Amino acid sequence: MQILLTGATGHLGTHITNQAIKQNIENFSIGVRNINKVSDTWKQALEVRELDYFNQESMVTAFKNIDLVIFIPSIIHPSYNRLPEVENLVYAAKIANVNHIMFIGYYADQYNNPFHMSPYFGYAERLLASSGLNYTYVRMAMYMDPLVDYLPELAELGKLIYPVGDGKINYISRHDIAKGIIAILSNQNLLGQRYLLSGHTYSMTELASILSNVAGSKINYDPVSLDTFGKMYDEPKGFGPLLASMYKAASMGLLEQHSSDFEKLTGDQPETFEHFLQQNY
Amino acid sequence: MQILLTGATGHLGTHITNQAIKQNIENFSIGVRNINKVSDTWKQALEVRELDYFNQESMVTAFKNIDLVIFIPSIIHPSYNRLPEVENLVYAAKIANVNHIMFIGYYADQYNNPFHMSPYFGYAERLLASSGLNYTYVRMAMYMDPLVDYLPELAELGKLIYPVGDGKINYISRHDIAKGIIAILSNQNLLGQRYLLSGHTYSMTELASILSNVAGSKINYDPVSLDTFGKMYDEPKGFGPLLASMYKAASMGLLEQHSSDFEKLTGDQPETFEHFLQQNY
Known part of the structure; x- marks a missing residue:
C-alpha cells in the first residue's frame, strides 16, 4: 500500500512523519507545498512530492499511484475559505484513483x-461520506503542545485565563x-472507521494546578471574558475570536469528549498533561 | 415581531405562507426572487420584498427592520454551489440586525x-452555531407530497423501486x-431550539401496500440498484445520483428518524401516508 501524508511539514505532520520513519512504515511518502522546507534526513528516508491544496492538478499529480492519502487540513480560516481544499482532495482522489482517504479532523x-x-x-466529513470514496475519519481532541510555549506567560501572569x-x-x-495514526497504518483492518483520539479530561482548576506544579509558581484559574480573550490574542487579525470561539x-461542555480509541489502537495509555509538560517544558 | 419568509413561492414556502395568512400571523412578510410569481391574493394579504440568495446586498435590503427571518434553502446542487446562500444569509442578518433566524434544514x-x-x-447548522446570531434549526423528514404525482407511474409499473x-x-x-413552523411562530417561547419535524415511519413493503390501496392496483416493493435508480431519474443531469444518494x-437506516416535536408543537398527530394520499391523489 502506497501512502502519502499531506501537510507533512506542519506540527502534526512532523510528528507523524518522524514516527513513520522510526516505525519503518513501508511505502510512506509525503506531500508538501514547499519542498525547501523538507530536511535532508527526510529526503533521504522517503519520497517527497509537491502539492498545493488550492491547486487541483498538483493534487492529482501528487496522488498518482497512491493508495492511501492521509490528509491534514490547513490552518486557513474562516471555514468558507478552507473548503476548496477538501473539495480538491475529493476531486483529485477520484481522478487519481486513490483507494482510501484518512482525514484528520477535530x-x-x-x-x-x-x-x-x-x-x-x-x-x-459529510463530503467524504457522500463521495463514494473509502475513508477513515480521525477526530482529534485539543493539543497539549501549545501550553509549553504559553506557560512562561501564564507563570508571569499568575493566572490561567481561558474563558471556559x-x-x-x-x-x-x-x-x-x-x-x-501510525497504529492505524500498521494494521489495515483498522481503516474505514471513525475514531476520536482523546487523552485526559481536565477542569481549568485542575489544569491550573498542574501548570503551577510544573512552573513551580502559583497559577490560579481566573477566566477573562470571551471578548477580552479574543482581543488579547487577535494576531493575526481574526485569530483571537477564532480561539475564543473554541473556548x-x-x-x-462540548470539548469534554473522551473515547477509548487511543488505548484500543495503541495498547497504551495516552500521556497525562503533567507528564507531557514535565518532559517538554 | 416583523417576520420575513424567504423562498415563499416554492412548494414548502407556499404552504407556510397560506397557513400564515389563514392563521393571521401578525407582521408576516415574504421575500421572493421574482415578484411576478406572487399571486394578487398574496400581494393584498402581505408585504412582498425582493431578494436573491446570491446577492448579498439584496438580502441586506430585504432584511431591513425584520426581527425574524425564516430561511428555506434553494434546491441548487451540489452542496458546494449552495453554500454562498447561507453565507449570505448570515452576512445580511448581521448587517441588517436581524434578531433571529429560523433555518429549515433536512x-x-x-x-x-x-x-x-x-x-x-x-x-x-454549524455556521449558524458559530455566527453569534440567535437561531432555530428545524430539520424536516422526507416529504410525502412527491408521491402524489409519482403514483400513476408506479401503478403502471406495478412496482415500488426505491433502492432502500x-x-x-x-x-x-x-x-x-x-x-x-406556524406553531413555533405562534409562541415565541418555542424559538431557539432544534426541532425534528417528522411524521410516520414505513418500510418500503408497508409503503407499497399503502400505495396499492390508494391506487386500487397491486404495487410490489421490488427495489432496483442505486445505480439504475440514479440513471432512471437523471433529469436535470446530476439529479438522479442526488436522489439515489438519499435512498x-x-x-x-439513516432516515428512520422520529421525534415527538410535531405533536408537542401542534398538539396534533401528523397525518399518515395513507390519509395524505387519499386526500390528495
Whole structure:
C-alpha cells in the first residue's frame, strides 16, 4: 500500500512523519507545498512530492499511484475559505484513483458547536461520506503542545485565563495523535472507521494546578471574558475570536469528549498533561 | 415581531405562507426572487420584498427592520454551489440586525450520511452555531407530497423501486411541516431550539401496500440498484445520483428518524401516508 501524508511539514505532520520513519512504515511518502522546507534526513528516508491544496492538478499529480492519502487540513480560516481544499482532495482522489482517504479532523464539530471552524469540519466529513470514496475519519481532541510555549506567560501572569467557566477540556499530545495514526497504518483492518483520539479530561482548576506544579509558581484559574480573550490574542487579525470561539465550545461542555480509541489502537495509555509538560517544558 | 419568509413561492414556502395568512400571523412578510410569481391574493394579504440568495446586498435590503427571518434553502446542487446562500444569509442578518433566524434544514445530515446535500446541511447548522446570531434549526423528514404525482407511474409499473433494501423512512407532508413552523411562530417561547419535524415511519413493503390501496392496483416493493435508480431519474443531469444518494441513506437506516416535536408543537398527530394520499391523489 502506497501512502502519502499531506501537510507533512506542519506540527502534526512532523510528528507523524518522524514516527513513520522510526516505525519503518513501508511505502510512506509525503506531500508538501514547499519542498525547501523538507530536511535532508527526510529526503533521504522517503519520497517527497509537491502539492498545493488550492491547486487541483498538483493534487492529482501528487496522488498518482497512491493508495492511501492521509490528509491534514490547513490552518486557513474562516471555514468558507478552507473548503476548496477538501473539495480538491475529493476531486483529485477520484481522478487519481486513490483507494482510501484518512482525514484528520477535530472534535469541535458537533451541530451546535460555536467554534468558527466547526462548519468546515461538519462539511468535510459529510463530503467524504457522500463521495463514494473509502475513508477513515480521525477526530482529534485539543493539543497539549501549545501550553509549553504559553506557560512562561501564564507563570508571569499568575493566572490561567481561558474563558471556559466550569467547562472541562479533553487534551492529547501531538505525539500521541501521531501514535494513534501510525497504529492505524500498521494494521489495515483498522481503516474505514471513525475514531476520536482523546487523552485526559481536565477542569481549568485542575489544569491550573498542574501548570503551577510544573512552573513551580502559583497559577490560579481566573477566566477573562470571551471578548477580552479574543482581543488579547487577535494576531493575526481574526485569530483571537477564532480561539475564543473554541473556548466558548469548552464552556458549553462540548470539548469534554473522551473515547477509548487511543488505548484500543495503541495498547497504551495516552500521556497525562503533567507528564507531557514535565518532559517538554 | 416583523417576520420575513424567504423562498415563499416554492412548494414548502407556499404552504407556510397560506397557513400564515389563514392563521393571521401578525407582521408576516415574504421575500421572493421574482415578484411576478406572487399571486394578487398574496400581494393584498402581505408585504412582498425582493431578494436573491446570491446577492448579498439584496438580502441586506430585504432584511431591513425584520426581527425574524425564516430561511428555506434553494434546491441548487451540489452542496458546494449552495453554500454562498447561507453565507449570505448570515452576512445580511448581521448587517441588517436581524434578531433571529429560523433555518429549515433536512434530516439527512448525520456525519456519515451519503446524501449529496448532507455537507450543505452540516455546514449550514454549524455556521449558524458559530455566527453569534440567535437561531432555530428545524430539520424536516422526507416529504410525502412527491408521491402524489409519482403514483400513476408506479401503478403502471406495478412496482415500488426505491433502492432502500430493508431500510425504513420517516415521511411527513409539507402541510404538516408548515403547521409545525406556524406553531413555533405562534409562541415565541418555542424559538431557539432544534426541532425534528417528522411524521410516520414505513418500510418500503408497508409503503407499497399503502400505495396499492390508494391506487386500487397491486404495487410490489421490488427495489432496483442505486445505480439504475440514479440513471432512471437523471433529469436535470446530476439529479438522479442526488436522489439515489438519499435512498442510499435510507438503506443505511439513516432516515428512520422520529421525534415527538410535531405533536408537542401542534398538539396534533401528523397525518399518515395513507390519509395524505387519499386526500390528495
